[in-house]
Amino acid sequence: MKQQNLTVIGGGSTYTLGMMSSLIAEKDAFPLKRVVFYDIDADRQALNAQATAILFKEQYPEIEEFIYTTNKEVAFSNSDFFFVQIRTGGLLMREKDEQIPLAYNCVGQETCGAGGMAYGLRSIGDMITLVNEIRSYSKNAWILNYTNPAAIVAEALNREFPDDKRILNICDMPAAIMVSYAQLLGCEIWDLVPEYFGLNHYGWFTSIRNKNGDDLTDKIKNIIMNKGITAVDPEIADDPSWQATFQNMKVMLQDNPEFLPNTYLQYYLYPEKMVAKEDISNTRSRQVMNGREKRVFELCQRIISAGSTKNEQMHADIHGRYMVRVAASLAYNTGDTYLVIVPNNGIISNLQDDAMVEVPASLTNNGPHCFAVGKIPTFQKAMIETQLGYEKLVVDAWFEGSKQxxxxALTLNRTVINVPKAKKIVDDILKENQMYLPQFS
Incomplete structure (x- = not known):
């Protein structure tokens, strides 16, 4: 089995160390020869990298080379895979993204609604630049992107690089939900086969089966309706906000029991409820800065000071393991099924072909081979088409510099749907993002 060369773009991310634990957990399925970290923030990256070097020495000595750099030529040359996890503007701009809509009693969230629009607008330019730079050094490498908001980024990349079949956009949220399904059923996530359709952060599970073909969907629904469901993935299990999100799945299922919902649908189905629970002075981004970010970098400092991970609890979360298994299926042509974001092209037969949909696909070394979904019901179709219109207009606006x-776009988005508010929110977003979005000036 060929050993792979991997570049992680966004080496300073708070998810990086968890991703490295996932590489260790999955090393038999996806063996590595070289790992490179790349980030524009050298200091943040150095903390993750120095801790990772110790982790690899203890638990992954098979890796022949591990380096971290801010040099693009070094980072982008001779890699087989790129894992991309950037956040243009960092957590401080995420806080602005959340605060601006909340000031108008609209949902303030990093990927949904107006906050997601602002984040998406900032992400598009950097992602296009990154892909061009990667391709100048590594023509045939796989680029696995999980930069948020994935729907907007995927739409922009598909327009800019329509012929590049080695860019794949992925989100781990459906997998995080499936981990909780597996816990309800007393099995592993990898034992479950999902049927799913929608847009990123905007979809539904139509069925969950085991590998014998037994339909477990009604069993899952009954457990959720009677006992509820909790977040169990280690990265989010101790987070009160995520536990509240998973508890809302019971409410969504009670209100519409046809399909099992993606957790993010709560922002579109109950926007007033979601706004009411938020504190504009203590946004989710502020909680992350005071919580996960602080915790992760304190962990790195302890590992570096001790020169060992032996006294630390390290875990491989689903965010990392899902990405690594996707890469393994692409690298070794195993044809395993994962949920990915791809052009529709008839997969959902009553939805336009150029929609970027999130659906199950068999992953081979030629890319994803998607399973047909067929026609979807009127309610979900109408929901998707409205959200799709929002996403396409955001990307149109970025390319054209069109404030209108x-x-x-926000007038279509279910978290706003009010033209006067949309105008004010757009004004505030463009004011805060002037340096990132010069085309609107």
Missing amino acids: KLVN
Whole structure:
């Protein structure tokens, strides 16, 4: 089995150390020869990298080379895979993204609604630049992108690079939900086969089967309706916000029991409820800065000071393991099934072909081979088409520098749907993002 060369773009991310634990957990399925970290923030990256060097020495000595760098030529040359996890503007801009809509009593969230629009607008340019730079050094490498908001980024990349079949956009949220399903059923996530359709952060599980073909969907629904469901993945299990999110799945299922919902649908189905629970002075981004970010970098400091991970609890979360298994299926042509974001092209037969949909696919060394979904019901179709219009208008606006299209986009988005509010929110977003979005000036 060929050993792979991997570059992690966004080496300073708070998810990086968990990803490295996932590489260790999955090393038999996805063996590595070299790992490179790349980030524009050298200091944040250095903390993760120095801790990772110790972790690899103890638990992954088979890796022949591990380096971290801010040099693009070094980072982008001779890699087989790129894992991309950037956050343009960092957590401080995420806080602005959340606060601006909340000031108008609209959902303030990093990927949904107006906050997601702002984050998406900032992400598009950096992602296009990154892909061009990667391709100047590594023509045939797989680029696995999980930069948020994935729906907007995927739409932009598909327009800019329509012929690049080695860019794959992925989200781990459906997998995090499936981990909780597996816990309800007393099995492993890898034992479950999902049927799913939608847009990123905007979809539904139509069925969950085991590998014998037994349909477990009604069993899952009954457990959720009677006992509820909790977040169990280690990365989010101790987070009160995520536990509240999973508890809302019971409410969504009670209100519409046809399909099992993605957790993010709560923002679109109950926007007033989601706004009411937020504190504009203590946004989710502020909680992450005071919580996960602080915890992760304190962990790195302890590992570096001790020169060992032996006294630390390290875990491989689903965020990392899902990405690594996707890469393994692509690298070794195993044809395993994962949920990925791809052009529709008839997969959902009553939805336009150029929609970027999130659906199950068999992953081979030629890319994803998607399973047909067929026609979807009127309610879900109408929901998707409205959200799709929002996403396409946001990307139109970025390429054209059109403020009007941003207003139109938020008018379609179920978290706003009010033209006067949309205008004010767009004004505030463009004011805060002037340095990132010069085309609107």
